[in-house]
Amino acid sequence: MITIKTTGNSTRENVRQIQEQIGGVISERWGEFTLLINNENATGNIRFISFEWGVTMLEYNITFHEDVIFESNYADFSPIRFYYCLKGQCGHRFGNQLESELRQLEQFQSVIIANMDNTTSLGYFEKGVELSINVILITRRKFLKKRLNGVQELNKRLYDVFMDTDHERKFAFFGSYNLKLANKISALRKVRSKNGMIRIMQIEGLVYEILAMHIAQHEKESKNSLPSTSLLRRELKIIRDLANSIAKNVSKDYTLERLARESGLSQSKLQEGFKLLYTRTVTEYIRHVRLEAARDFLGNSDMNISQVVYSIGFSSRSYFSKIFKNKYGISPSEFQAHVKKPLNLEVI
Secondary structure (H helix, E strand, C coil): CEEEEECCCCHHHHHHHHHHHHCCEEEEECCEEEEEEECCCEEEEEEEEEECCCEEEEEEEEEECCCEEEEECCCCCCCEEEEEEEECCEEEEECCCCHHHCEEECCCEEEEEECCCCCCEEEEECCCCEEEEEEEEECHHHHHHHCCCCHHHCCHHHHHHHHCCCCCCCEEEEEEECHHHHHHHHHHHCCCCCCHHHHHHHHHHHHHHHHHHHHHHHHHHHCCCCCCCCCCHHHHHHHHHHHHHHHHCCCCCCCHHHHHHHHCCCHHHHHHHHHHHHCCCHHHHHHHHHHHHHHHHHHHCCCCHHHHHHHCCCCCHHHHHHHHHHHHCCCHHHHHHHHCCCCCCCCC
16 A cells, blocks of 8 residues: 655645655646656556636546555645546545545545645545546635635535635535536546647636536535436436437437437436436437537538538438527528638738
């Protein structure tokens, strides 16, 4: 077993301390830092980006080759941490808790943790488990000063956590699974812009959305207002994978009966899952992703409208034009003409 101790007053310092104890190389590009590790201790990477409004995004994409305990003493740094586990699982307890009080952060689960200054945080990671964990860290004083308005509208528990700028109380919230967060975090990981400024801005926008979703989930669960569902975690994962497959292959001829047969779920479970995760019926979701694909084809390819209609699995150009205009407020031909209109640049 490896014990990794971090005592830094910033994410950057803590990642440097991790490097000192398990090896690897740290690189930086446009303010995005990555610790790349490929040795007997671990394989993968830890990356982070800090923003001026008191928030840092930290990601673990790593497999440890020995059981690992992270012993973190945040001292004056002591951020609120919003965790989401996209893949794998890990454990957590505070240093003043018994081992029997260890709690698991499971796949697709949203967790919020904050320490007191004099309390360590212990994270438990099993060897051989592929981990994809997203963490958003909030430095309270800076965040409150820069961004947070209307904090009094949060429920009392979360309000107290944000206002505890002297880190006098510990806090742990282990929420239910949330596959909408999984989709948003997956989108964050797919940002590929080669322009550094655009890339960082895209990441920053998604981080803001992810943070808002964490807070909204805590608000709903505190009020017991989350939608109830009979679906199991395993079944929701099947529905998420199915939705991703549809989005990648929009031209296929989908029917509810065929999707139910391929997924092994009943038609009613499919409908329930799509409404829960995407606020759309299966048919509405298929139409939505087809129109999104059509918009991209019209704006980024040389296809004419008839070719686009065929490419997204429609047979009627008139029907496509009607629902495209209903969704975007502009006809396909007007949209295509607008996005491909040459710019007239006047140099003064």
